[in-house]
Amino acid sequence: MCSKRARRSIAPAMAAESVSAHSARRAIDTMQFLMVAGGTGRIAAMTMPLIDNFHQALFDASPNPYLVLDRDLNIAGANRAYLASTNRALADIVGRWAWDAFPTDQETLGQAIASVERVIRTREVDVMALLRFDVPRIDGDGFEARYWSITHSPVLGADGEVAYVLQHPIDVTELERLRHASRDGGDAPLALLPEQSGIFTRARQVYEANLTLKADIDRLHSLFRQAPSxxxxxxxxxxxxxxxxxxxxxxxxxxxxxxxxxxxxxxxxxxxxxxxxxxxxxxxxxxxxxxxxxxxxxxxxxxxxxxxxxxxxxxxxxxxxxxxxxxxxxxxxVTDQYLAHRVVEQTLRQEARNKDEFLAMLAHELRNPLAPIGTAAELLSLGTLDEAGVRHASAVIRRQVRHMSGLVDDLLDVSRVTRGLVTLRRAPTEMGEVVHDALEQLRPVLDARRHAVAVELPGAPAPVSGDRKRLVQVLANLLSNAAKYTPEGGRVDVRLSADAVRVSLSVTDNGIGMPADLQSRAFDLFAQAERTPDRVQGGLGIGLALVKNIVELHGGTIHASSPGLGRGSTFTVVLPRLDAADGSASHPGAAVR
Structure with missing residues (x-):
């Protein structure tokens, strides 16, 4: 098959005379050239033997020009009408690659090859409305450009496959010149002789019909080529x-x-x-x-x-x-949509797992205080306790009730914050004082687990515009988180720093650390690291989600990092610094992490 190659396929070396006679007879012996009017329609192989010179006579007697091409675009034969219209001799062209014999430009060459390929591939007729190939001048001085309306028809072999392609060209050069002259406003060509008018009229009809067909085909191909699907x-x-x-x-x-x-x-x-x-x-x-x-x-x-x-x-x-x-x-x-849908499904499944784990954790955290409360209440009901025993039982009940109230308050708080129902009471706030208040609040927890706490404060003020109570809540949650996830006798570092536009607050521990997957979802609601035997403080896994929402309400960011399991964690809060000149908060273009 000719494919898209520009490689020229030339017949093996043999005398031009014998090549032309052999190729022409071979083509003529297998085709019904004159049984299909005008060279259109599918041409079937002959099934009865005919005499070669009879074939030749019929072929040459046709007033219509015909050229026979093999599957490699080599010329296998041509009739007298074709040779006359192209000013060529049969011996000069048979066996040659078609566009060696009739030169043209690369674009036209590509169109012609594509047309023949379609015929070979589909076994159907292919029409080209306008094709330029050059023919020798009558005076022998080079080539002249001619325009043709061409029909390519398949010639089937005994196996049902295309053996040859029959080309039937109609010279429409004068029509093309007339079209250009009319478009450019030039003089019309000379009138045709009477004996030429019938041929010219038929050629014009074919030419115009082919132009319309080509325009329709080109438009459909363009739509097909550019379709988004x-x-x-x-x-x-x-x-x-x-x-x-x-x-x-x-x-x-x-x-x-x-x-x-x-x-x-x-x-x-x-x-x-x-x-x-x-x-x-x-x-x-x-x-x-x-x-x-x-x-x-x-x-x-x-x-x-x-x-x-x-x-x-x-x-x-x-x-x-x-x-x-x-x-x-x-x-x-739909790759993008599918992957996005898969991410949503995975997220929903993870959230469902988190919620299930949270409900189990909530039941555990609420049940733990009930046991000492129940025991103390039972002892009080017996009436056998002395005054010290009553005070102790009462203290147990009060402590556990406070713990349960704290859990419920945390749930209500995170619900309000995540739904945007919290209004910040903003005021100029010194972050050094926030650090002091939070440490004072968490000192009993830190001391109970024998953690060493190191605090680093800047030499200059670090003011922000914020709700002091909520900012203390942020740092208290981070300290509580560090205390819970650091084995007893650990270390917790609190560092406050400030520049012209930002105030940064970080809490670092040397606790159990976080794997990479947990770092990416540490601030998700209900996300929580695995419980360990020495982590006795419990919790609902909502503290960091609450912290993130409060920080973002202040126009800040929070980031979690960890070198890995067993190597501690660092949580860094970045807030806009309060501009001392006008009392407004500076909003940096990007948070420092």
Whole structure:
């Protein structure tokens, strides 16, 4: 098959006379040139022997010009009308590559090759409205440009495949010149002689009809090529690619599709089940619609497979006789939507797991205080306790009730904050004082676990515009978190720093640390590290979510980092610094982390 090569295929060396006679007779002996009017329609191979000179006489007697091309675009024969219209001798052109004999520009060459390829591939007639190729001048001085309206028809061999392509050109040079003259406002060409008018009229009709057909085909091809969904036309039981658009190339890679079976052009589809689906659609004649199917294509020069997800339809193409002749493929690359949907599903599943874990944790945290409360209440009901015993039992009940009230308050607080129901009472606030208040509040917890606490404060004030109570709550939660997740006798560092536009507050511990996956979701509601035997303080896993919301309400950011499990964690809060000149907060373009 001629493919898209510009390589010239020339017949082997033999005498021009014998080549032309042999090739012409070979072509003439197998074709019914004159049994199909005007050279159009599919031409079938002869089934009865005919005499060579009879063939030759019929061929040469036709007033219509005909050229016979083999599958490699070599000239196999031509009749007298063709030779006369092109000013050539048969011996000069037979055996030569067609566009060696008749030069043209690269664009026209590509169109002509594509037309012959379509005929060979589809076994159907192909029409070219306007094609330029040059013919020798009558005076022998070089070539002159001529314009032709050309019909290419298939000539089938005994095996049913295209053996030759019959070219029937109509010279429309004068029509083209007339069209240009009319468009440019120039003088009209000279009137035709009476004996020329009939031929000219027929040529004009064919030419105008072909121009209209070409415009329609070009418009459809343009729409097909630019369609946002991927499209392809496959012919025959081997699913040979006839057309593909740019979206198909983007999906499955820039490769040589046209004229190749699907299993050859895109071999990776065989093992993925696509070829079996094509076979089923071709056999059954029933369309196949598929949603969200995974596919892997080689899009680059190496063997790397890129996964994508597609919605597509295989639609059978049914001919006039009711049989399936091919398959139209149309679909959409939904990879981005599928991956986004998968992320949403994973997020929802994780949130559901977090909620289940939280409910179990909540039940545990609420049940723990009930045991000492129940025991103390039972002892009081017996009436056997002395005054010291009553005081102790009462203290147990008060302490556990405070603990339960704190849990409930945390739940209500995070609910209000996450729903935007909290109003900050902003005022100029010195962050050094916030550090002092939070440490004072958490000192009993830190001391109970024998943690060493180091505090680093700046030499200058670090003012912000904020709600002091809420900012103390932020640092208290971070300190509580460090105390819970650091084994007894650990270290907790609090560092406050400030520059011209930012105030940074960090809490670092040498506790159990965080794996990478937990760092990315540390501030999610109900997220919590795994409980360890020495982590006795409990908690609902809502503290960091509450902290994040409060910090963001202040126009700040919070970041969590950890070198890994067993290597501690650092939480850093960054807030806009209060501008001392006008009392407003500075808002940096990007938070420092």
């Amino acid at each position: 991927f499209m392809a036309v496959l012919r025959g039981p081997d699913h040979v690619y006839e057309l593909v658009n740019e979206a198909t190339i983007a999906l499955s890679g820039d490769r040589d599709y046209i004229g190749k079976p699907a299993r050859v052009a895109v071999p990776e589809i065989v093992a993925q089940g696509f070829l079996a689906m094509l076979d089923d659609v071709y056999r059954s004649g029933k369309a196949r619609v598929v949603h969200g199917m995974s596919a892997r294509f080689r899009r680059g020069p190496d063997d790397t497979l890129t996964e994508c997800f597609m919605n597509f339809i295989y639609q059978p193409i049914v001919g006039a006789d009711g049989t399936v002749q091919g398959i139209f493929v149309e679909g959409t690359d």
